[in-house]
Amino acid sequence: ENGSASEGEDTEEAAENGEESGGEATSEDATYTIEAGIGLNNKHPQYKGLLEFKEIVEEETDGDVFVETYHSSQLGDDREMMESLQLNTQEVTIPSTAPIANFVEEFTVFDFPFLFPNEQVADQVLDGEIGDRLLGKLEEEEMVGLAYWENGFRDVTNSQHPVETAEDFEGLTLRTMENDLHLDAFSELGANPTPMAFGELFTAMQQGTVDGQENPLATIYLESFYEVQDYYSDTHHVYSPFVFLMSKQFYDGLPDEYQTIVEDAAVEAGEFQREQNRKANEEHLSNLEEEGMEITEVSDEARAEMKEIVQPVIDDYAEEIGADFVDEVYQAVEDAQEN
Ligand code: TK8
Secondary structure, three states: OOOOOOOOOOHHHHHHHHHHHOOOOOHHHOOEEEEEEOOOOOOOHHHHHHHHHHHHHHHHOOOOEEEEEEOOOOOOOHHHHHHHHHOOOOOEEOOEHHHHOOOOHHHHHHHOOOOOOOHHHHHHHHOOHHHHHHHHHHHHHOEEEEEEEEEEEOEEEEOOOOOOOHHHHOOOEEEEOOOHHHHHHHHHOOOEEEEOOHHHHHHHHHOOOOOEEEEOHHHHHHOOHHHOOOEEEOOOOOEEEEEEEEEHHHHHOOOHHHHHHHHHHHHHHHHHHHHHHHHHHHHHHHHHHHOOOEEEOOOHHHHHHHHHHHHHHHHHHHHHHOHHHHHHHHHHHHHHHHO
């Protein structure tokens, strides 16, 4: 690995070169190189957000910090990329909170089924004191959390039959993220959950190793899941945040001024990403229909029944990660709804 935080003696010179050429930044001109990798492909708003981050950082540092972007799990799956951040052999990744919970268990709370009623409430809680506090806990794991981005409300697809009520989960082999709460909640619903890295999912559906999966609309459409799935249901059972993570060792090695730049850029690019993501999630339902998927709308009653079934699992995890802390999160959700 190329020791990307290598301190060059020619910082000023590099910056000058960047200015003189006036063109695209290159890694040769830079003192610092950020290798940034995500699991989703380059059509997804997550990648567009990452390109926005790159543009801001390279412009604000006059090319002295160069950002190399990778998608489609090219650098590994969420877990592997986080491990690379811990070792400082990769600088940035933007995983869902579910795999992060294997490093900092309190992150499990954001994956509680039906916790957030809408995206605006999610924004307020994540961008508020609670979200901040959890980002702080990542430092013990050699990572720095710079901002929350958005994966979105998760919906179910499968190749067997429409999922309209809780009973329809019975017997479905569903790929889940590698997260114990997800595993237990889908078991409780009667499904056969199969945890698997995202990068293996398409093939698993294609080969029939799993009947289905759950992810937000943008992923279902932009990753062409409609090619191997027939039924879509807008269950919206879990809101998945993304977290913009940086290797702590790399971050600590940056000059203060650059730390501020990458932090602000992660937040600003995140605002752009959330916007793009919400647009995508609105557009892609009709795209799925055009591709021939059968769309099932799930009623509020059916959602309430699903919630009731998984409630014992939620209670167990609340106990495990700290009942007082979880109460604070519920309170923050309520407060956000009043605003
Ligand atoms: C992408 C993952 C993914 C997530 C999943 O790296 O694994 O299903 O929703 O999109 O974070």
